[in-house]
Amino acid sequence: MTETAMADDLREKIIANPDVLxxxxxxxxxxxxxxxxxxxxxxxxxxxxxMDRLEARLDRLEDTHRTVIAAAYENLAGTxxxxxxxxxxxxxxxxxxxxxxxxxDVADILRVDALRLVVESDDPDKAGVSDTxxxxxxxxxxxxxxxxxxxxxxxxxxxxxxxxxxxALYGERGGYIKSEACLKIxxxxxxxxxxxxxxxxxETLFTPQQGTDLLAFFAGxxxxxxxxxxx
Numbered sequence: 001m002t003e004t005a006m007a008d009d010l011r012e013k014i015i016a017n018p019d020v021l022x023x024x025x026x027x028x029x030x031x032x033x034x035x036x037x038x039x040x041x042x043x044x045x046x047x048x049x050x051m052d053r054l055e056a057r058l059d060r061l062e063d064t065h066r067t068v069i070a071a072a073y074e075n076l077a078g079t080x081x082x083x084x085x086x087x088x089x090x091x092x093x094x095x096x097x098x099x100x101x102x103x104x105d106v107a108d109i110l111r112v113d114a115l116r117l118v119v120e121s122d123d124p125d126k127a128g129v130s131d132t133x134x135x136x137x138x139x140x141x142x143x144x145x146x147x148x149x150x151x152x153x154x155x156x157x158x159x160x161x162x163x164x165x166x167x168a169l170y171g172e173r174g175g176y177i178k179s180e181a182c183l184k185i186x187x188x189x190x191x192x193x194x195x196x197x198x199x200x201x202x203e204t205l206f207t208p209q210q211g212t213d214l215l216a217f218f219a220g221x222x223x224x225x226x227x228x229x230x231x
Contacts, residue, residue, distance in 0.1 A: 078214055079214060081109060081110065081111075082110075082214045082215070082217065082218050084109050085106045085109040085110050085218065086218060086221050088101060088105050088106050088109060089101060089102060089106050089221070089222070089225060090221075090225060095229040098225070098229060099117070099132075099133040099134070100133075102115065102117070102133070103115050103132070103133055107198075110198065111200075111205070112181075112198040112199060112200050112205070113173055113176070113177065113199055113200050113201045114170040114171070114173045114174075114177060114197075114198070114199040114200075115196070115197070115198050115199070116133075116134075116135055116169045116170060116196070116197050116199075117133060117134045117135070117185075117194065117195075117196055118134075118135045118136075118137055118141070118142060118145075118169065118194060118195040118196070118197060119134060119135075119136055119137070119187075119192065119194045120136075120137055120138065120139050120140070120141055120142055120192040120193055120194065121136050121137070121138070121139070121192065122138075122139045122192070124138075135169055139192065142154065142184060142193040142194065142195045143184075143193065145165075145182065145195065146158050146182045146184060146195065148163060148165070154184055155184070155212075156183065156184050156212075156216055156219060157181065157182070157183055157184075157212035157215045157216050157219060158181070158182040159179070159180075159181050159182075159206040159207055159208055159210055159212065159215075160179065160180065160182075160206065160207070160208055161178065161179050161180075161203060161207075162177045162178055162179055162180045162199065169197055169199075170197075170199045173199065173201075174199075176201045177199035177200065177201060178200065178201055178202060178203035179199070179200050179202065179203050179204070179205050179206040179207065180197055180198060180199045180200070180206055181197070181198040181206045181215055182195060182196075182197050183195065183196040183197070183198070183215060183218070183219040183222070184219070185219060185222060185223050185226070186223055187223065187226060187227060187230065188227050188230070191230075194226075196219065196222060
């Protein structure tokens with residue numbers, strides 16, 4: 001087959017299916033480059049400039065698309081994780097079992113390294129007493145811990161780097177905690193505030209930039225389950 005025949009054959013294929021060229025960025029870039037060389041250095045090809053800008057815009061759109069998909073998968077995984085933790089939390093048939101599950105399977109499902117329920121008491125004899133699962137603190141401790149003593153309302157969910165001032169809450173793991181989630185718990189009318197703290201050795205697990213909807217939902221379910229045991 002001669003070169004002319006080969007060229008004719010290639011030409012017919014291109015005419016029959018031009019989209020193959022248009023969808024191939026490398027081929028189009030080569031064609032535009034050849035066109036620039038043919039025109040000479042003193043000619044400004046606005047089409048080439050426009051194509052470069054469109055390619056840059058397309059790259060940005062593709063990056064955004066990948067980021068959105070990744071975030072969607074992450075949100076779905078987080079939702080499934082919280083739902084599994086809630087179902088496990090609701091399996092307990094006694095309050096001691098509930099506390100055991102909370103610090104065992106529930107913490108494992110949520111992938112946190114330490115978890116502690118903190119309740120307030122106005123009884124000086126009880127304040128400062130802790131056991132394996134629960135810490136009893138003096139009145140005002142919850143809001144003060146969440147806000148770090150600042151004059152501001154305590155949010156239901158606070159995500160942040162661990163400030164080390166609460167190392168005692170996490171026991172022997174306190175020295176390894178890098179980030180924490182503080183969930184303010186309402187135990188019902190006439191009850192003092194409580195808090196559920198989750199600590200992680202991963203400094204990126206809880207950050208202020210993350211959404212709090214799932215943990216707010218978890219806190220709402222936790223409140224209702226604890227109120228049931230206290231009734």
